[in-house]
Amino acid sequence: MGKVKNVLFIMCDQLRADHLSCAGHPHLKTPAIDALAARGVRFPRAYVQSGVCGPSRMSFYTGRYVSSHGATWNRVPLSLREKTIGDFLSAAGIKVALAGKTHVLPDLEALERFGIEGGSALDALMRAGRFEELDRYDGHSPPGGESGYADYLRRHGYVSDDPWSDFVIAADGPNGEKASGWHMRNVHLPARVKEEHSETAYMTREAMRFIDEMGETPWCLHLSYVKPHWPYMAPAPYHNMYGAADMLPLNRDEQERANEHPVLAAYREMEESVSFSRPEAPGIVRPAYMGLITQLDDWLGRLFAHMERAGRLDDTLIVFTADHGDFLGDHWLGEKEMFYEEAQRVPFIVVDPDPEADLTRGTVDERFVEAIDVVPTILETLGLPTQDHLLEGRSLLPLLRKIHLDSWRDAVFSELDYSFREARKILGRKPNECRAIMVRTDRWKYVWWQGYRPMLFDLANDPKERRDLGNDLTYAPIFREMEERLNAWAKARKSRVTVDDAYVEARTAKHRQHGIFFGQW
Template sequence: MARQPNILFIMADQLRADYLGCYGHPTIRTPNLDRLAADGTRFTRAYAQAPVCGGSRMSFYTGRYAYSHGAAYNNYPLRLDEWTIGDYLRPQGYRVALVGKTHMEADLAGFRRLGIDPGSGPGLLARECGFEPFERDDGLHPDQVVDPNLAYNRWLNGKGYPGANPWHDYANSVEGPDGEVLSGWYMRNSHLPARVAEAHSETAYMTDRAMEFITEAGETPWCLHLSYIKPHWPYVAPAPYHAMYGHNAIQPANRTAAEAEAANPVVRAFMAHEESLNFARDEVRERVIPAYMGLTTQLDDHLGRLFAFLQERGIDDNTIIVFTSDHGDYLGDHWLGEKDLFHEESVRIPLIVRDPRPRADGGRGRAADAFAEAIDLAPSFLDWAGGEARPERLEGRSLAPLLAGQAPSDWRDAVFSDSCFAQRPARITLGLDVADARAFMVRTERWKYVHFEKHPPLLHDLGNDPAEQHDLGRDPGHEAVRAEMRGLLFDWLRRRRLRTTIGDALIARKTGNAKERGYLFGVW
């Protein structure tokens, strides 16, 4: 019997697909991910199911759309009854662990209702999104009450960095001209090097911890979710990565004055956010984007170190490597900062999969144009582990046929994403109730349509306007297209897997045989 493959599930935070060399960026250096793509399959049209950390990650982990699992935004608790990757892989004999970030908020009310201890046994796994928390670190706000037991802070203390929160004071702060400590949360400081040595930075530390887990796991098949915090803000890179790129290495902003003048009311409200107003200024982009690129190259360098470690241990030939991101970053494109909306810069994600086994040779080195979604990873992992498919819960599909170079005839011809922006200032600007601050996206080969409650939709003709600079959502000549796209959204909403406790196959077996099962309906 063939050995079950290990699964190394790597996620960067807020990394755009087009900020990797293998995805066409002309100046960034990412040789290790480029080699991974050359030896695997690079998906050119992969999409997040929610363009924000929490909602996107919960879709990755559950294999379900954000509309289905409900935890669509940061700190929205994931229902206790939702299954995640660990629930699917542990019965197959896998050790399923986390090193890094999940952004998962536990359903503590559900724990209390059922009398489950969230601090031990199955309760601990459920509280940690189904992962064994080998090292969990979601990132800390500078004014947050710091957990004194946070491993990275304790480790930094042991390396000679004093204070209760060296994560902020050293790893994400810089020094001014007079030696004063300047917080990396202020983007004006992004051009300066972090106060921490590169070897002690978050990215280096999490890579080390991943190697420690792999060593400890030994011969047991494992799935490790290595989830890096960077290049997500604070946009602060350690030397030498802080100075690796200059403003001449960044790409021009994808935006026009006409786009701003004719903006959809919802997009216009997001353009008024502080991060958007700042990223609209060239001086901000020229200071922040080189740091973002430096953080990305640093990540790539440490992945090269990790990939070499797998080879040295002789397990790279039985380890499937998945690299992706939870969402993108506008960086000033479309006059926007952050994410939350559905332009390609925000919702399209990198997805590179290297399956070293011969079964994937047909797709090796290919750029796969088939639509992929974040929810495809959980069913892919289950497939690779040899488990039985769970279509009553999982809304994605295994990518295994595409890795073999075989596109199923019934593969999807559209992708979907949805968003809750109730906690964003735009909701107040727009005068929306919390329940109405929702948005739904459908993207087909040619069209991208975004539905907003109580406001006009967005429509982009990607065939003629791939940069998404011309909104046709209110154009009278495109009502037929909008109607067709609304129909696709309605079809999608009706087909969500909300009945998760019994599968279609069992229902089908029970159909029409009530008498055999002892139920006599209407018998004379």
Template sequence: MGKPKNILFIMFDQLRWDYLSCAGHPHLQTPHIDALAAEGVRFTRAYVQSPVCGASRMSFYTGRYVHSHGATWNRVPLKVGERTIGDHLRDAGMDCWLVGKTHMKADDEGMAWLGIDRESVIGARVEQCGFDVWERDDGMRPEGPDGLYDEKYGAAVYNDWLRENGYHSANPWHDFANSGRKDDDPQEMASGWFLKNARKAAAIREDDSETPYMTSRAIAFMQQAGDTPWCLHLSYIKPHWPYIAPAPYNDMYGPEHVLAVARHKRELTEAHPVFKAFMDGRIGKAFSRDEVREAVIPAYMGLIKQCDDQMGRLFAWLRDTGRWDDTLIVLTSDHGDYLGDHWMGEKDLFHEPSVKVPLIIRDPSPQADVTRGSTCDALVEAIDLAPTFLEVAGGAERPHILEGRSLMPWLHGQTPDWRDYVVSEYDYSMNPAVSKLAKDPSSARLFMIADARWKFMHAEGMRPQLFDLQNDPLEYVDLGESAAHRDIIAQMNDRLAIWARRLSQRTTRTDAQIITERGRSPMRGITLGVYDEADLPQEMTQFYRGRPRPDQPS
């Protein structure tokens, strides 16, 4: 093994950090992901910059906080001009390709304003979050009376492929890959959208389901990849809902494998207003029911087991072709899943099951031998991957753009000067029920500051939340109004203020360029604050004295 030439950036959607056997799950065995951790570093305190798909991914891809890139929720465009890992890596001589999901919403208005041709190479990359696309599949192709959720990128190619392979219907993504069949009528769908059907087998051959399909597409890309170094973002849709798995994964686990729920009655009586609004929503109420958890969680575990088996297939291919020895592998998720913890379902807020993610990195280089099989409890953010990738590609640091920090020192056994806290954000302005708590859309914002012990949430116009992760690791006791913790709350507010004042928008000049600018020659152009020409050397004022010079051609 030697210095990594390529990067395989694997992201699962909605995979909880603790639903891996290497992270301590007692029933769910993930031997292939565990084996990756045994050859790399597993980061135990990795946090996303927003616990919702789109905003989180835009931070992964830009290396910038949500506060900086502005794509605050799923359908908020990433504005034209925000550079992504693809742009940075190409500058360093590395291609950057996509297989799977980005949840990128293009800035159509900005592209039209600037006259960017979508059919051009530049236009395609701007529209596709900086990636060259092998196959984009955002996975979601549900349909309602008013149309498809995502007509353009929601499993469109996959749907055509399903039809070519015998799954004939108007929407085989739903009708076969994400639906079972009713017991009393095997011709009638048992939709994965109805949680009672979670334990049924999806009406599709396992090899044709979404996760194996996406693995095949990644292998197809790598088979044709030439000598140019590449970064491949392999982005799976699962174990994201609909919670339904193909056989045999649908019944590998049962209610006896469902862990005890992490929730407390005091959360219901002492809930923060935003927390309460999410708990009282349809998803929160559903996942507060034991019957829902006992149906959904075994299916969720089955989907993860299938993901792990596909990692075994993928890693075996890499070994067989020699790419295992020159490819840096990163495995992570865009956020977690409450699964009923804290009376919640889905994600959205800042409890550990939602905002904390798995992160495993395997560097094949000899320098990483000292950390193989280790864990790192440094406070890591999603934005750290972009500068990590840039360092692997051999590019110069870009701290004026990339707000994260390279993780390579940790991989090589070093202990760099590191951050004291992590930041995450959430924009709830598009949630019809929760947004009623805010006076206007611009104030519907939440911020999290978390360090190794304390987790703090600031809500505009409302009281804060505070949890003691050391003495209350399950985050049951909200200390946001505790007089005994005023100093901690003040410290967290100060950290939030310091973070908010950071220089984040001067992205067109590096510090080195600014320092060079200070040394700009005083002999160029403007001379200000001079009362008399005799106050300066004569050569500096030669064009400001005497008669006008003769005409000179431009």
């Protein structure tokens, strides 16, 4: 183990924090990820800044809360104004590459307004959130989309205009007909694609190739898997590696449906929640989801072995996490977005190969982590400028290296903009009236909803979040305490993005040096 030169930032899509064996899942096998945790620190209380891909990822990439970066939902482009890890590291000459998914949408209006020439290198970089795309692959992309995966599949014999739909997320039905993975009832079947040609395999090999090519030149790779995100269809042998008896108990009860919060009630009306509330659905979907995770783990094992052979485990900071979880029927919900732990809490493991981090290897750190901590951690580890005027997270390096800190955060925050969702229509709201902010402390989880009563969960007495206390005025003092936290947070967003703190310091009370002498008698 040695000094950090490279960064491997691994993200899974829609992977729940409790779906790792090192996190206590009694049946799921994730030996490679467990081994990663044994070499580094696992943070079991790591939270995303929004329970949905786009805004969550933009927070990971910018180090800023959703209200600050403004990409409030999946279909909202990240403003070109926002800087990402790609800006920060490339300024230091470090190549920042992507294999897989980012969910970055191009800020087309800004590209046009700033006259950035279509097809130029700058255009490509700006469209890609400042990642150099080895092969970008966001999953469920249309045929002819930006990825090379479709051609790869065709080269390997999957002849189709849309090999992904016809092979990767399709199985053979009882009479040989196509059974699509879009239908959850089918995901117990094995995908038509061979395991070695599946998305997870393809992306891992992209990563290995990149690492080999870079040799001793420093790099940062965002290896961003599209799994275990839906469609939940897994290739053999992972499709039936687990059974319904292996899944975690469903976290739901009838009591949850009493006095439902209006927005939650609207989410429970949406198709994914209705489908996952079918009695048979979790037992079909969860085993496939678990299989996809073990497949990921197997490929990560191969990747880590590959890196070890090249000496890369000794000089590479590894961050392993996910953009959000998945309800899989818990709380009578499918998908994510709502503020329950199953969606908001994510796996989070950091391996710092520096000998200074030896003291913490294999430990579990219960302190709160947020997605926005990834960028500051990487910058501090590489000794790069800390960008304090932009970044709203904190570097985890002191936690990894047992450096004294006077304090650490005692709460985490997450946001939601549900304006693009059917829930908005159900509730009859306008696009700018659909905000929510969660604050979670050790004891409480509180959600402020624009235009509605709050939600409150007592995590000490109700760790499974079955009883929403947001209607119970005996908790008014807690409401107030949580509101105070939220409001202090809301007033602390970093909006002065054009100049940094050093610029401010250098110009404080310096008007006379600029020939301005106001106020002299």
